[in-house]
């Protein structure tokens with residue numbers, strides 16, 4: 678279990694992480710979401726004792742990670758996959774980690790196999806693709822067979838096969854009771870991977886709830902209807918003050934259920950050809966929630982759009 682209590686980090690005038698409190702529990706993949714610059718990496722670094730909090734505490738299994746007797750057995754972390762000695766082979770890199778952390782050498786073969794890296798174990802790291810480097814980083818994180826895994830943006834820049842592999846890997850770890858904490862700014866990816874979300878913007882906690890609750894709470898319910906009697910239905914909706922808009926062949930209606938729209942149509946003898954509820958995606962819910970906390974905005978035409986969530990698919 679990971680616990681942040683009032684975690685705060687200032688860099689001069691800049692508050693990178695602002696009074697964050699949350700708990701990451703075992704048995705699920707917890708997504709740590711926020712636009713670029715929201716404070717995800719800084720938070721993860723503080724949990725790992727690589728940055729000192731200005732205020733507050735971060736606990737791993739009830740104590741600061743810096744107090745861990747066997748750190749790699751407690752937490753495995755992938756922060757920056759390219760931050761390794763490129764001249765070494767994958768096997769040599771993992772062996773040196775084993776030696777410096779007092780882990781048995783047999784773990785090297787175990788994690789190479791686990792991450793599908795056995796065939797390239799003798800190759801130098803500098804020739805690795807980003808996907809291979811990510812796998813090696815994950816292999817290193819798994820060396821101590823830890824109960825807690827932390828991955829900072831593990832799917833950034835990966836091809837679909839690599840993304841799928843990491844997603845399945847994290848889910849299988851969680852299903853075997855491990856704590857998996859993974860940061861990302863890719864909403865659609867987190868919707869497929871994480872059961873729980875911790876969302877931050879400008880260092881502040883915006884949401885801490887299940888992925889489904891997040892979508893339910895942050896996406897507005899809309900109903901779409903297709904009818905050959907559009908004018909009659911629009912009049913009936915306008916008469917009760919309902920907001921509507923035309924979207925292609927549909928009328929889109931805010932704030933009513935499909936039942937209410939169906940009943941209203943029946944009352945006015947309006948034939949319905951299609952009627953369905955539409956919820957916005959996790960992507961839209963995230964954009965809505967973090968709209969005011971995105972650091973940098975790009976301009977498209979005369980509209981401001983968040984520049985930092987453009988990578989989301």
Ligand SMILES: Nc1ncnc2c1ncn2[C@@H]1O[C@H](COP(=O)(O)OP(=O)(O)OP(=O)(O)O)[C@@H](O)[C@H]1O
Nearest residue numbers: 688691693711712713714715716717718719720862
């Ligand atoms: N060493 C530092 N000195 C000064 N400012 C910093 C430092 N490290 C981070 N920051 C600032 O703190 C804020 C949070 O950065 P952080 O890297 O934690 O965000 P992030 O959510 O991980 O973003 P990204 O998705 O871009 O990695 C940013 O405004 C960043 O510029």
